Amino acid sequence: MCFAVLSNYMRLLVLFLLFNSMLVLPVLGEFKFTAIPDQDTARLQQRFGKIADYLSGKLGIEVKYIPVKDYAGSVQSFKNNEVQLAWFGGLSGVKARLAVPGSVAIAQGAEDPYFMSYFIANVSTGLSFAEEFPKGIKGRTFTFGSKGSTSGRLMPELFIRQSFSQTPRDVFSRVGFSGDHSKTLALVQSGSYEVGAMNFKVWKKEVDAGRVDPAKVQVIWRTPAYPDYNWTIRGDVDETYGEGFIKKVQQALIDLQDRAILDAFPRARFIPADNSMFKPVLDTAIEVGIIRN
Amino acid sequence: MLKTSLTFVGIAFIAVVLADLEVSTQHPWLEMGRMVEGVFTPELSVIWEFKASLLNTAIFALCGTFLGVILGIGLAFFFQFLPVRLFCAFIRAIHEIFWAFIFLPIVGLNSICGVLAIAIPYAGIFAKVYAEIIQESDQQPLEGIPKDTHRLSRFFYGVLPVIYADTKHYTAYRFECALRSSAILGFIGLPTLGYHLETFFKEGMYSEVAALLIVFYFLIASLKYWLKPRLVPVYVVLAFALLSREISLSWENVARFFTYEILPWPMRRQGIHDGTYTVSFVLIPVLEWVKAIWLDEAWEGIWKTIVLTQIVLVGTGLFSLFVFPFACRHFAGKVTNRIWHYLLIIVRTTPEYILAYIFLTLWGPSMLPAVWAILLHNGAILAFLSSNNADLVQLRIDAPFKRIDRYFYEILPRVYGQFLAFLFYRWEVMMRESAILGILGIYTLGFYIHSAISDDQIDKAMLLILFTAILNMGIDSISQVVRRRLKISTKLSIAS
Incomplete structure (x- = not known):
């Protein structure tokens, strides 16, 4: 009896040692960043792992990518100082900087000052491309991307409200939030929703990858341009990692030339940014009621 | 007992009429095929x-x-x-x-x-x-x-x-x-x-x-x-x-949460605008804040949560009454019993959230996926229990031979009390699940709570969670009253 118990405990000890090797120990002094999971969520590690290695080399400290499940999670971990740097959308960036005084936007993609959303429709709707806002979407089923997305929710909602003077729930017969842009495309392409709005860069990327069937889904409208994605860093990192650290990170991002890394975002290159550039996003978020005034 | 049961069936019937139970996807079977293929590969x-x-x-x-x-x-x-x-x-x-x-x-x-x-x-x-x-x-x-x-x-x-x-x-x-x-x-x-x-x-x-x-x-x-x-x-x-x-x-x-973020927005508003992040105590705006959340979001969330809950409460009951005989020794052979036992265990083991996710992918966002998810999960638990109870019943030698008669005249009357007690016992659980499934896109309380979290409006999320908790406590006490009045208990009391 006693031996039986003992051998059980031994077995557990072995299990314990096995399991121990399975978990990763957190290293002190690591610099961590996250990114909004805006597309292709099964391959986030592949997308953002590479830039972690690049930054580690440039900054001379361990840089780690922390995956999050949704946009809210990225803002939350930035607020909680679980990450010090983040690749945000326009809206999530504004939210994060409001929540963490002193944080700054330091870089954006070359495309981000003039970003766009595409309204896409299943061909069964009979809607086709036009330059002016597609009034014919009224009464259809409609999906946004994430509730916290700029190009998948905030800006499309603004244009919908401006065109109809109604909330999306009054305009459409059904309103959904797919969670990310790839999913929006998949849902409209499959006919689960008739119309959707998504990030134009993701649309182009999916077209290039051959995942868009023009016989099933088409772009019906392009929104006017607005500022979007940005790299935002906490203001207190200079204290932790040494004076001038923010500048160093900014420079490392702007110097980034590696196509493979840039394609993951996907951006041509990164250019400098500052907080004031995203004022239009903040104003829109207040107008739509996502950020309170 | 019959009167109570029929009252609840009536309420559920009205709820079904009010609820949005549409299949909005165009090719549900195609996706179903891909899922089945996934199960086998x-x-x-x-x-x-x-x-x-x-x-x-x-x-x-x-x-x-x-x-x-x-x-x-x-x-x-x-x-x-x-x-x-x-x-x-x-x-x-x-x-x-x-x-x-x-x-x-x-x-x-x-x-x-x-x-x-x-x-x-x-x-x-x-x-x-x-x-x-x-x-x-x-x-x-x-x-x-x-x-x-x-x-x-x-x-x-x-x-x-x-x-x-x-x-x-x-x-x-x-x-x-x-x-x-x-x-x-x-x-x-x-x-x-x-x-x-x-x-x-x-x-x-x-x-x-x-x-x-x-x-x-x-x-x-x-x-x-x-x-x-x-x-x-x-x-x-x-x-x-x-x-x-x-x-x-x-x-x-921790400190930021309890001393700042959780405070109603009107108390923080001034501080955020002038950049000092100080807190001001303003009673009237706070009351207006509560009222606005109640009217704009909580009211609809509560209503939809109740509608969904009442549908699944009765749906769960009907499902288990229909299914439990297949797993009971008085109605089917050993092999059939076994198969149904395992089926029920598998369904019961699958979290309702995952079931909802599967149905959502198949049918698109309406109340339908949520109804079936909660109903199947709870129905499986209840059917399993009821069949076990029914197995304990010793039939008289002259018990009816026709299975339908045996069901209605011998077994059901003996297990119905406990069945009902257990169903009402799970009422509160079903309501919690109904609220939660709003996260997946139907407008129950979970939808509004998830939206508030997404917008980083913790104070609003906390108020909505408080409403949810009070609603749930209300259902819990109603359930206790109903059980007491019917004098039914989840404790086994089958006299053969």
Whole structure:
């Protein structure tokens, strides 16, 4: 009896040692960043792992990518100082900087000052491309991307409200939030929703990858341009990692030339940014009621 | 009993008329085909790749249950006091996922968040059930102990030996529930199985989904082989040891939550505008803030939650009444019984959140996926129980031979009371699930709570969670009144 118990405990000890090797120990002094999971969520590690290695080399400290499940999670971990740097959308960036005084936007993609959303429709709707806002979407089923997305929710909602003077729930017969842009495309392409709005860069990327069937889904409208994605860093990192650290990170991002890394975002290159550039996003978020005034 | 049953069926009928139960996808069968294909081609290699999330699922469940038991025992001793009972009712009225939403801003997206999200509501449940078990236990051994014996000794010698078996069973059952809770916490970002399940569902990678679900079933099916009472202390120590390495707690975040973020927006507004982040005490704007949230969001959320709950309450009942004979020895052969038993166990083991996800993918967002998810999960539990009870019934020799007569005249009258008691017992559970499934896109309370969390409006989320908890406590007390008036109990009392 006693031996039986003992051998059980031994077995557990072995299990314990096995399991121990399975978990990763957190290293002190690591610099961590996250990114909004805006597309292709099964391959986030592949997308953002590479830039972690690049930054580690440039900054001379361990840089780690922390995956999050949704946009809210990225803002939350930035607020909680679980990450010090983040690749945000326009809206999530504004939210994060409001929540963490002193944080700054330091870089954006070359495309981000003039970003766009595409309204896409299943061909069964009979809607086709036009330059002016597609009034014919009224009464259809409609999906946004994430509730916290700029190009998948905030800006499309603004244009919908401006065109109809109604909330999306009054305009459409059904309103959904797919969670990310790839999913929006998949849902409209499959006919689960008739119309959707998504990030134009993701649309182009999916077209290039051959995942868009023009016989099933088409772009019906392009929104006017607005500022979007940005790299935002906490203001207190200079204290932790040494004076001038923010500048160093900014420079490392702007110097980034590696196509493979840039394609993951996907951006041509990164250019400098500052907080004031995203004022239009903040104003829109207040107008739509996502950020309170 | 019949009158009550019919009243509830009537309410559910009205709710069905009011509810949005449409299939909005164009090709549900196509997606179904891909899912079935996934089930038969599980991508087993992902199991090894995501072993850490499997381990986390078990660790969160173990630590969460353990803390819940400790807190629950403590609370059970004071359960005769009304404030304690209300407190317990309150903490268990909030679903694990909502607790995770609460702990997220306080401790961050890490292990402590997952463990506390399980431990807190479970403490409320354990306190209630342990107290009930003590109350209903045999008092004779206690009477044999001298009156002036210390309370603690009286408990260890007079109560514990009597209630040990019952509490052990219940705690083991709860641990199984904790594994489910732990798994679905991944859907909102904690590092458990649900984390990857959500991704694979979203990307339509059903072979990977199938593999992860198989491991999950295996984990639960194997419980009886590795969850031995004498090994539990070892597991708990191990789990806490593993957990402690991932813990990082920032008091700054804790303080910010309780002294700032949780405060109603009007109290913080001025400070945010002038950049000082000071708090001002303004009563009227705060009341207006409550009123606006009530009118714009809470009201619709509560209404939709009730509609969904009433549909699934009756749906669950009908489903289990229809299904339990197939698993009962008086109606079908041994083989059929076996098959149905396993089917019911599999359905019961699948968390309703995952079922909802499957149906949502198939049918698109309406109340339909939520109805079937909650109905199947609870229906399977209830059918399983009812068939077990029915098996205990000894038929008379002259019992009707026709199965339909046997069902209505012999079995049903004997098991209906307990069936109804158990159905009403789960009413509150169904309501918590109805609220939660709003996260997936129907406009129950969960939708508004998730939106508030997405917009980083913690104060609003907390107020909505408070409304949800009060609603749930209300349903819980109505359920108790109904059960008392019908004089029905979940305790088995079948006289043959």
